[in-house]
Amino acid sequence: MDKSIGVIDIGSNSVHLVVGEYHNNEYFHIIDDVKVNVRLCEGLSETGCLREDRMALGEQTLMMFKNMCDTYKLDKVIAVATAAVRKAKNGQVFVDLIKKTTGIEIEIIPGETEAAMDYLGAINTIDIRDALLMDIGGGSVEFVLIRDRKMADAVSLPFGSIDLTEKFGLEDVATPGKLQKLHAFLEEAFAGVELFEKARGLPVLGVGGTIRNIGRIHRRVVDYPLEIAHNYRMCEDEVAKICHMTAKMNLEERKNLKGLSKGRTDIFVGASQAVYKVMQTIFSPELIISDAGLRDGLIFKHFGNGPEDLVHNIFDNSLVNTMLNYDVNIPHAYHVYGLSVKLFEQLKSLHGIEEDVSRMMKTSAMLHDVGIKIQYSNHHEHSFYLILNSGLEGLLQKELLMSAFIALNHRTNKKVKVEAEYMTLLREEDKRLIDKLSLFLQIAEYLDRSMDGIVKDIDCDIKDDVVEMMVLTTTHSVFADMIISECGKKFKRVLGRELTIKNKVIAAV
Amino acid sequence: MDKSIGVIDIGSNSVHLVVGEYHNNEYFHIIDDVKVNVRLCEGLSETGCLREDRMALGEQTLMMFKNMCDTYKLDKVIAVATAAVRKAKNGQVFVDLIKKTTGIEIEIIPGETEAAMDYLGAINTIDIRDALLMDIGGGSVEFVLIRDRKMADAVSLPFGSIDLTEKFGLEDVATPGKLQKLHAFLEEAFAGVELFEKARGLPVLGVGGTIRNIGRIHRRVVDYPLEIAHNYRMCEDEVAKICHMTAKMNLEERKNLKGLSKGRTDIFVGASQAVYKVMQTIFSPELIISDAGLRDGLIFKHFGNGPEDLVHNIFDNSLVNTMLNYDVNIPHAYHVYGLSVKLFEQLKSLHGIEEDVSRMMKTSAMLHDVGIKIQYSNHHEHSFYLILNSGLEGLLQKELLMSAFIALNHRTNKKVKVEAEYMTLLREEDKRLIDKLSLFLQIAEYLDRSMDGIVKDIDCDIKDDVVEMMVLTTTHSVFADMIISECGKKFKRVLGRELTIKNKVIAAV
Numbered sequence A, B: 001m002d003k004s005i006g007v008i009d010i011g012s013n014s015v016h017l018v019v020g021e022y023h024n025n026e027y028f029h030i031i032d033d034v035k036v037n038v039r040l041c042e043g044l045s046e047t048g049c050l051r052e053d054r055m056a057l058g059e060q061t062l063m064m065f066k067n068m069c070d071t072y073k074l075d076k077v078i079a080v081a082t083a084a085v086r087k088a089k090n091g092q093v094f095v096d097l098i099k100k101t102t103g104i105e106i107e108i109i110p111g112e113t114e115a116a117m118d119y120l121g122a123i124n125t126i127d128i129r130d131a132l133l134m135d136i137g138g139g140s141v142e143f144v145l146i147r148d149r150k151m152a153d154a155v156s157l158p159f160g161s162i163d164l165t166e167k168f169g170l171e172d173v174a175t176p177g178k179l180q181k182l183h184a185f186l187e188e189a190f191a192g193v194e195l196f197e198k199a200r201g202l203p204v205l206g207v208g209g210t211i212r213n214i215g216r217i218h219r220r221v222v223d224y225p226l227e228i229a230h231n232y233r234m235c236e237d238e239v240a241k242i243c244h245m246t247a248k249m250n251l252e253e254r255k256n257l258k259g260l261s262k263g264r265t266d267i268f269v270g271a272s273q274a275v276y277k278v279m280q281t282i283f284s285p286e287l288i289i290s291d292a293g294l295r296d297g298l299i300f301k302h303f304g305n306g307p308e309d310l311v312h313n314i315f316d317n318s319l320v321n322t323m324l325n326y327d328v329n330i331p332h333a334y335h336v337y338g339l340s341v342k343l344f345e346q347l348k349s350l351h352g353i354e355e356d357v358s359r360m361m362k363t364s365a366m367l368h369d370v371g372i373k374i375q376y377s378n379h380h381e382h383s384f385y386l387i388l389n390s391g392l393e394g395l396l397q398k399e400l401l402m403s404a405f406i407a408l409n410h411r412t413n414k415k416v417k418v419e420a421e422y423m424t425l426l427r428e429e430d431k432r433l434i435d436k437l438s439l440f441l442q443i444a445e446y447l448d449r450s451m452d453g454i455v456k457d458i459d460c461d462i463k464d465d466v467v468e469m470m471v472l473t474t475t476h477s478v479f480a481d482m483i484i485s486e487c488g489k490k491f492k493r494v495l496g497r498e499l500t501i502k503n504k505v506i507a508a509v
Helices: A052-071 A083-087 A091-102 A111-123 A161-168 A176-191 A209-221 A236-247 A251-255 A268-281 A294-302 A314-325 A330-346 A358-366 A379-389 A397-411 A420-424 A428-447 A480-495 B052-071 B083-087 B091-102 B111-123 B161-168 B176-191 B209-221 B236-247 B251-255 B268-281 B294-302 B314-325 B330-346 B358-366 B379-389 B397-411 B420-424 B428-447 B480-495
Strands: A004-010 A015-023 A027-036 A076-081 A106-108 A131-136 A141-147 A150-157 A204-207 A232-235 A286-290 A455-462 A466-473 A498-505 B004-010 B015-023 B027-036 B076-081 B106-108 B131-136 B141-147 B150-157 B204-207 B232-235 B286-290 B455-462 B466-473 B498-505
Touching: A004 A052, A004 A294, A015 A052, A015 A294, A027 A052, A027 A314, A052 A091, A076 A083, A076 A091, A076 A294, A083 A091, A083 A106, A091 A106, A111 A131, A111 A141, A111 A150, A111 A204, A111 A294, A131 A209, A131 A268, A161 A176, A161 A268, A176 A268, A204 A209, A204 A268, A209 A232, A209 A236, A209 A268, A209 A286, A232 A236, A236 A268, A236 A286, A314 A358, A330 A358, A330 A428, A330 A455, A358 A397, A358 A428, A379 A397, A379 B379, A397 A428, A428 A480, A466 A480, A480 A498, B004 B052, B004 B294, B015 B052, B015 B294, B027 B052, B027 B314, B052 B091, B076 B083, B076 B091, B076 B294, B083 B091, B083 B106, B091 B106, B111 B131, B111 B141, B111 B150, B111 B204, B111 B294, B131 B209, B131 B268, B161 B176, B161 B268, B176 B268, B204 B209, B204 B268, B209 B232, B209 B236, B209 B268, B209 B286, B232 B236, B236 B268, B236 B286, B314 B358, B330 B358, B330 B428, B330 B455, B358 B397, B358 B428, B379 B397, B397 B428, B428 B480, B466 B480, B480 B498
Parallel strands: A004 A076, A076 A106, A131 A204, A204 A286, A466 A498, B004 B076, B076 B106, B131 B204, B204 B286, B466 B498
Antiparallel strands: A004 A015, A015 A027, A131 A141, A141 A150, A232 A286, A455 A466, B004 B015, B015 B027, B131 B141, B141 B150, B232 B286, B455 B466
16 A cells, blocks of 8 residues: 555645655654645636636646655655536646646546545544535535435535636625625525435535635634634534625725635635525534545545545544554553543542543543653643644544643642633533543553553442542552542542542452 | 663652653653652651661652563663662662662762763753753752863762751741851851862853752743743842742742742752852852753763763754654755755845844754644644744753744744733844744745755845845746745835745756
8 A cells, every 4th residue: 555645636726735644654644735826717717718827827836746746755646626627628738738747647527526535535534424515616516415424415516616706796895786696596506406405404514715714714703712623613603694794894804804814815705605505505503614625535535445434433543643643652541541431430429420521531541641742841731732733533622622621630639720712612510520530530640650551450439438449450559649649639629538549469460 | 772761860859760762763752750759868867777668668669660661661771879878878778679679770879970960961951061060959969060061070968958958947937047057057068169169150050859949930930931941041139039038938838839849848948048059159140950960861871972972062963853753854944944044144134133043043944844743734833832842952942932933933924923921031122033034934935845955046136125036946946926925025024125036947966
């Protein structure tokens, strides 16, 4: 199997090169991502042809990409072209030109293939079973009906953000008249999409720059504390708010709007209106944004995760990838995870946690020491940063933030302090949860402080005032006194009991 | 050569195990660091012997350390004991006991060896030529006169923080009478130290927990924005302030003092007074804190950086180590660095920077992409975090912070924004410097955006209103338009000229 890959995506608005590799044959990591706003689509609707100047910029861009691929010594390069080249009468001329001057062989993919790759990118990185995937690009829009993680149906329509902008004159102010015409057009186009009927009530799984920008603008508006595009979720009202707000702005106002990309200020209104119109049409309650799409889908397919072989467990897969990236001591991480689960189970009557905290417990336990990669001192703070910023998949963003806080607090007795900025996302009961789960992690971590897995079992006996913990070890004893002195106060505060520890050394099996 | 090492340091106050390894045979990284407050020294001054309970805790601790060393499969374990074991009549009994129960062979090292190892740890990680090194531990204090990076002289005195506390009853309130007696004792002891005469006016290079705590308390008091112990610097007045303040506190107040470790509240006053007394005695203007000491010295010696083979260039050595740790694309980093230096040189008459910014330019250029290790998206922000927190050596802390800001700003046109918290360390002119240096880095980065080193040379022609930059490339052209659109505005703002770029493609040599 090839170990490094470059994916060139020749879109209607921009041309991308993404480079990724299996590091040490172990874990996958994106090491480069270049975008050039070539706007191949520009003027296409007038003449039906790619314009000379756009093709020239495309050629220069692909020349650079070719050099980059050579420099990276990639095992495999995949180049695909979507709507602009697909629709243009001279699309093949462009493909031939690029082949001649750069050697890159571009495959013009049909809309349905584009939809299928969008689906692969999203479904392998977001833990969802049923949704309507929507990818609106510069020159087309794709829809995939996802049922039980499978692609049940797909369709591609031949208009995108640039077409809508040009057709309805939406660069600057969208007058009520223009918007009305836009809506009428969209309603007619969407009326012909049969799969919408079966998508009624599903969340929209959104792919592409327009939708990422809707999310980013919203995060700025509500002062959202995290800057993570992937798996950001907005309810229908929130999407409506952003789409209405931006439609009322003129170009200058949009240029100054925080969260909206420079290269997208003029072509944003038509496409964002289309997103909202889809949500209305299928009565969708929620927009779930995927940062992964076509390019990621091509990478997944290449490395064996095609439609019949989806990533089985997105969360575990991502966790392992992250542990390998940062050289985590995996046996220790698993052992600490196992012990913290035992504590959680055995102390259930005291902590009373009912909700599903399994992913947060696993994330924080497996990655509690990940910050050592940065520097040993203050590594719990570095673990906080790395858990939040490493693109972990399979968790909600709130779960990710809480996991980071649990890991951060696994080395302190103090009550959880949450900076004001994060409180827009966390409530008081979340803080109490962090407090409890970080206590279990802290005790588990001390039980394996010798890193050698000597604690074979624990048995907590809950009395009226005290929890008597019996610890079975092989070889040597745990530091019962140290654990009590480091965690005893927190235990008492959080669970209302004293903690005592007895150690029994048993023969190793 | 062995690739992984464990260093066990049996001190008077605490017992440490540090584990480090050469990862992929390439770069050194500390992967574990455990401390147990064994307090072997406790009661020693009364009987001249290590107490049974202290030895038992020491034995349990070393049993755990032995298991850890086995689990890590270390190539080499070094165990040394310092003052407590050295001074105790039953020191050898303890060493024999440990050998018997754990197999660990402890070497009792004399004070002069301890001083020499402190010296190796500090001199290989802090870029300084002349200083008086001082390491005050629990049971002894070492001094090394450093001249031109060499160890010119060394001495060890047989008292430390625990001795001073016990001898003068300083656990709780230090009454004026107690302090007076302490000072008289210190004056007499220091009067006999001949090398102090030759150390007149030198900075004190401080090693050990007491001195690290002086620094940490000071950072809390002045709201210092970084949490970095190593190479933190305080002038004589600042040291005086912390030492006077803590001497007036009772034990309860010291327990609540931010920055002072829990395990050190009772033994802090005597030792910190000794530090200040030394500064007074030699008329030292400054305390430079080294986070590296004995244990690091032993590691350096083991891996070939002994007194005759010091790390030649601490800064470069640390930079390379960091690049390897995060899989930086090294050819690209070097190329960008070279181009930014060329821009700096050629635009000298416009930017007018006189001070030495060479280390900041190198750090920010070599590490501008380091954040890709975390995640490609927003990698400049991750680079900021990693530059600040990776323990880079050979720079002042302020240079480190500015380097992080230069890297952070290499992807934006905007004026440098510095969060209020950092402004205690940076002034307005520093922000202007960051603005200029990040501009050069940004242009250099775009010139090698294709990652393939095609730009062989640049030639900037400074006219009245414009800077005409001629770029010589091989193979393909640079994206002149993209560079202008991304950096032109910033160029104009920072240097007061328009930027134009001409590209000449020359044959590859």
